[in-house]
Amino acid sequence: MEKRCGVAGHAGLGRAISIRGRRMRLIHHRWLEEQLPAWEREGLVTAEAARTLRDRYAVEPPGGLVQMIVGAVGAVLIGTGLIAVLACNWDDFPRWVRLALALGPLAVTQAVSWWVLGRGETAKPWRREAAAVLQTLAVGAAMALVSQIYNLPEKWTDIVFWWCVVSVPLAWAMRSQAVAIAYLLGITVWTVAESLKRVNLHDAINVADVRIWFPVLLAGILPLWPGPDLRQRPRAGSRLVLAVTALVGLLAVTAYATVRPAFMMPSFRLSPWLVMLSAAALVLFPLDRGGIAEPLARKPQVVLGGLMLVVLALMETYERPARDLVAAVWPSLQLHWCWLLLAVVAGFAVVAFRQGRFAVLAVASFAILPLLAAPLSPQGAGGWPVAIAYSLALLAMAIVLIALEFVGRQGAARIGAAMIMLLVILRMADADLSLLAKGIAFIVIGCGFLAFNAFVSRRRATNPGGSPA
Amino acid sequence: MRPASVVFALAALAQWLVPLAGIGQYERFMARGTVARLECSASSSYDPLRGRYLDLWLAESGQFAPRDMPERGAVPVWATLIAGDDGISRIQSLSVTPTSGPSVIRLVARHSGESNGAKRISLEWPFDRLYTARRLTPETAKFVAGRLSVGRYDSGKVALAEIRILDGRALLVDVLVDGVSIRDVVRRRGE
Incomplete structure (x- = not known):
């Protein structure tokens, strides 16, 4: 087509023909899509062949963030509007009307979802999303309204729990990303709320054991990601929510597990070591080859966990936090949760080592340092040995991250340089130097960092690639 | 399929x-369920999922600790209610060992301090709110507060939480002021 336009030398006509050609293709694809169900019924094509034809001659992209957002936002607006309209007259309705208004939308949205599901592969993604989100909202509304109408003695956390449990199958069956995100947010809120109950009341009566429930609920997303064929991957936004859910949930479970008599005197404190282990588990989460090859920006679990570990490690370069960290090691080892985290980190570390993910191993090693440093710290030395060890470890890791870049691996030279700069700034801020000397030192460090950044950029431009770390 | x-x-x-x-x-x-009426006070509050409600405080919530209650933490206790001549139910006995009966409720007890050398506990009830849904006008809110606030006793008016007890569990059915449902009171004043 383009060649013909070139011959004609008429760019406008070429564009028009190109658009017409796309439109014709779309019409043919749509015709094929309409014919396929009948062909399948009549046995002209197998289900497998029909799927292949649908993939090859797709009417529209099979997903798309915009479609998902449009479907989800539309559904949320309709649901919220309905709730607002009903709420302003709610008290004037007799009980049976209120009950009908509570359960009616559930029946209607279920029927709509069933119809959309019946369309199979031909259902447009935004329709699937909208139907699934509306049904999820209807489920929550039905449970909350029935609880209100009958004055049931449920806590709001009970409603959130059951809402999540009965809604997540919609994410599996209708492959709804929005419902999956809502589910992840819901289980995070529930886990944090249950942990806070335990932390605030220091007892376990009427509080769910989130050490068991959070992993079980998090596993509820497995039928969607990676799915039965182990090939489904969440989109970038969903990955971020998944990573945040895992991190916040693990921290909440850590808080729950930490509430024991040994920790209650003089007051509750979250063990910084267990926080580090949680972050390390997230950083080391096993990936397949495709996942490893992806850029860092598409691995939010590595970014979030790594950032948390580096920030904590920088804090531990000070004596007081380092002393508290060492003091937390032995009480933490009394907890089953600590041993479970250690086992998970060790297992993930072995996998990461075999895959050659040395950069994440270097970051995760910060979490193991207290375990090694605690027995080696001399009596009465306070936190200084550990603080110095963390300074050296940060420096070593920064050098590793820079060196990986120069030995042909996908390192993080800029992050390494930034860490060295941060370390120097922290130590300079401590140092007993004049303001003039500190000012000059900061200027020199800043110039050095910018020069290194420019050097790395130029090097990457001339020598792209590198094996993943 | x-x-x-x-x-x-x-x-x-x-x-x-x-x-x-x-x-x-x-x-x-x-x-x-067995009907019981407990003296209560309440304040208006809001639940993001279920809307406006009355947050109840029951007069029977403060008790002396049962003899065999452990020193620390929250403990499940079984309270036996008995109705007085005035129709108001009160806790007749508390036990840390499970008991059964038509007017027995399982509660959660926590130590709250000492009074004249005796240990006191506060009780957590399985119900603590009555959903009212209706948006109260300032005048109605003031009226309700006057009938249900903790300091209302001078007026001689008693607010009662009407509950149903079944198999050690309890469900709040209504809150009565002068024998009239608080929902009806609010509705009438709102009209």
Whole structure:
């Protein structure tokens, strides 16, 4: 087509023909899509062949963030509007009307979802999303309204729990990303709320054991990601929510597990070591080859966990936090949760080592340092040995991250340089130097960092690639 | 039937079961539960999922600790209620060992201090709120506060939480002021 336009030398006509050609293709694809169900019924094509034809001659992209957002936002607006309209007259309705208004939308949205599901592969993604989100909202509304109408003695956390449990199958069956995100947010809120109950009341009566429930609920997303064929991957936004859910949930479970008599005197404190282990588990989460090859920006679990570990490690370069960290090691080892985290980190570390993910191993090693440093710290030395060890470890890791870049691996030279700069700034801020000397030192460090950044950029431009770390 | 349809059908069924189980629970309490009325006070509050409600405080919440109650933490206790001549139920006995009976409720007890050398506990009830839904006008809110606030006793008016007890569990049915449902009071004043 383009060649013909070139011959004609008429760019406008070429564009028009190109658009017409796309439109014709779309019409043919749509015709094929309409014919396929009948062909399948009549046995002209197998289900497998029909799927292949649908993939090859797709009417529209099979997903798309915009479609998902449009479907989800539309559904949320309709649901919220309905709730607002009903709420302003709610008290004037007799009980049976209120009950009908509570359960009616559930029946209607279920029927709509069933119809959309019946369309199979031909259902447009935004329709699937909208139907699934509306049904999820209807489920929550039905449970909350029935609880209100009958004055049931449920806590709001009970409603959130059951809402999540009965809604997540919609994410599996209708492959709804929005419902999956809502589910992840819901289980995070529930886990944090249950942990806070335990932390605030220091007892376990009427509080769910989130050490068991959070992993079980998090596993509820497995039928969607990676799915039965182990090939489904969440989109970038969903990955971020998944990573945040895992991190916040693990921290909440850590808080729950930490509430024991040994920790209650003089007051509750979250063990910084267990926080580090949680972050390390997230950083080391096993990936397949495709996942490893992806850029860092598409691995939010590595970014979030790594950032948390580096920030904590920088804090531990000070004596007081380092002393508290060492003091937390032995009480933490009394907890089953600590041993479970250690086992998970060790297992993930072995996998990461075999895959050659040395950069994440270097970051995760910060979490193991207290375990090694605690027995080696001399009596009465306070936190200084550990603080110095963390300074050296940060420096070593920064050098590793820079060196990986120069030995042909996908390192993080800029992050390494930034860490060295941060370390120097922290130590300079401590140092007993004049303001003039500190000012000059900061200027020199800043110039050095910018020069290194420019050097790395130029090097990457001339020598792209590198094996993943 | 495709696997996705089976999953959807089961999920749809579960989505009905959860609210219907709540309704079934209510109907069971109403049909077979023992009625008890406890003196209470309340303040207006808000739940993001279920709207406006009255946050109850029961006069029977402060008690002396049972003899064999452990020193620390929260402990489940079983309270036996008995109705007085005035129709108001009060706690007759508290036990840390499970007991049964038509007017026995399982509660949670926590130590709250000492009074004249005796250890005192505060009780956590399985119900603590009555949903009212209606948006109160300032005048109605003031009226309700006057009838339900802790300092209302001088007026001689008593607010009562009407509950149903079944198998050690309890369900709050209504809050009565001068024998009239607080919902009716609010509705009448709002008209």
